[in-house]
Amino acid sequence: MTTFLDLIRGRKRLLAKENERILALYQGRLLGLFGPGEIALPSRGGMLETHVFDIGQGRFLSPYEKPLFDRLPAVAARHLTAFRTGRDETAVIERDGQIFAVLKPDSRLTVWTDAGPWAATVVDIQAVPRVAPALLKRLVLAGKTEGIAVAAVAEGWVGLLTIDGVLAETLPPGVHGFWNAGRTVTVKQVETRRQSLDIAGQEVLTRDRVTIRINLTAEYRVTDPVTAVIAVKDFADSLYRALQLAFRKTLGALSLDQILERKVSLDAEAAEGVTAEMAALGVEVIDIALKDVILPGEMREILNQVVAAEKQAEANVIRRREETNATRALLNTARVMAENPVMLRLKELEALETIAGKVERLTVHNGTGGLLNDLVRLRDE
Missing domain, CATH: 3.30.479.30 (Band 7 domain)
Structure with missing residues (x-):
């Protein structure tokens, strides 16, 4: 009965789920945003056009966004939330405490209000070019670093921050982030270790x-x-x-x-x-x-020959000096023996002792008296 009456009246019934919203146009004109629940819309001549959106995606993307805010501002305000950044601003959009998106300067983002709660942190990037450490960590974990220059400076290094070709500051070791939307941000690292x-x-x-x-x-x-x-x-x-x-x-x-x-x-x-x-x-x-x-090879050979000749000459000098010293010592010994016959005899005995230790049998001839008589005379003296 309901279907027959709707057909007579030129209406069409649609059902929107909790996670859905329906954008309707009749004869090319916006009727509004609807849902959740059952709705009846005019549909004579097949002039009804509908678009179903899943609000779970968060972002509202439609070519009818501007006409909706211009012609039906109350409807748009009831279902949608718009975020906008200025020329020198960026905004971090959070959905239910989680980072959803980062808006660049002069950007706009429209989201479904019921998909929230939503929150926005707007930053003046001209006055505050650095990303707060806590926020930077969250952005890195969320993978939302498109508009950020991130530099990790290791121990033993320093970073030189340059913004649009002008040296801004020196960075200590650590992780640093800077908003780079609309500007050129570079960090040159210099090692300060030995x-x-x-x-x-x-x-x-x-x-x-x-x-x-x-x-x-x-x-x-x-x-x-x-x-x-x-x-x-x-x-x-x-x-x-x-x-x-x-x-x-x-x-x-x-x-x-x-x-x-x-x-x-x-x-x-x-x-x-x-x-x-x-x-x-x-x-x-x-x-x-x-x-x-x-x-060079030939010069090295010549130098080696020179060094060898010098060393040989030094060796000859040392050899001659030692020979002279030895001859002088012999001369002194001979002089002592000539002046002291007892010393000469002792030297003879030492020589005999040395020879006797090297042979098995030794016969000594020392005049008619023999060696023992000489020894006795030596003892008497």
Whole structure:
């Protein structure tokens, strides 16, 4: 009966569930938003148009959003909530205590009121460019970091924050977030721990025109990150080149023999200028060392021959000196024996004792009296 009467009257009945809303138009004009429950709408000539929405999705997306707010503001206010941000604002939209969306500047978001409760946190990103740590953690966990520049600075590093090409501040270790909507936010990280720099195979021409290769090493750390980044394009490259030039200048003024003789002291001579130059760039040079001096193959052979000849000459001198000392000692011994016959006899006995220990049988002939008579005479004397 109801269906027949609705058909006669030109009406159509629709049912909206608790999670649904129906947007109806008749003859191209908005009738309103309806639900939940059963509704009867005019439908003569098939001029009724309906759109069913699931409010569980939260967001209201429809080409009729503006006409609905303009022509039926009371209906729109009853079912919908609109959030809007200004030119220098961003907004964090929360649904039932959970982050739902992040609005960029000059943006609008319309949601179903009954899908809430809803809350919005509006931030002036010009006055407060940094994202609060607690909010940043929630945004990262929710995966809503599209409009945020996130930088994690490790221990032993510092971060240099630049906003639209202007250095803003120095960031300590930790996780930092900044609103980057409508601006360019970059964070350059600089290591402040002690670092090493090696220069291998650097060729140098000495004063006596010998080409050598040297290996250098340097220990340094950044003491002023701002100066180190702004003053030069790459402070590590600047240190590399400063070491190259300093040792070329120092070693080029010396002969090969002087370089080999003063290898240890050359570090301090070359380091003085490099240390002062890098200090002006915010870099402390802790230590500079000349590790290796590598000679060409033929020069190395010649040098080895020279060293061998010098050592041989030194050995000959020592040998002659020892021979002289030994001869002098023999001469002194002979003089003592000539002046003291008893001492001569004792030496003879020592020689006989040594010989007797090496043979099984020994016969001694010492004149007509023999050795024992001489021993007795020696005892009587």
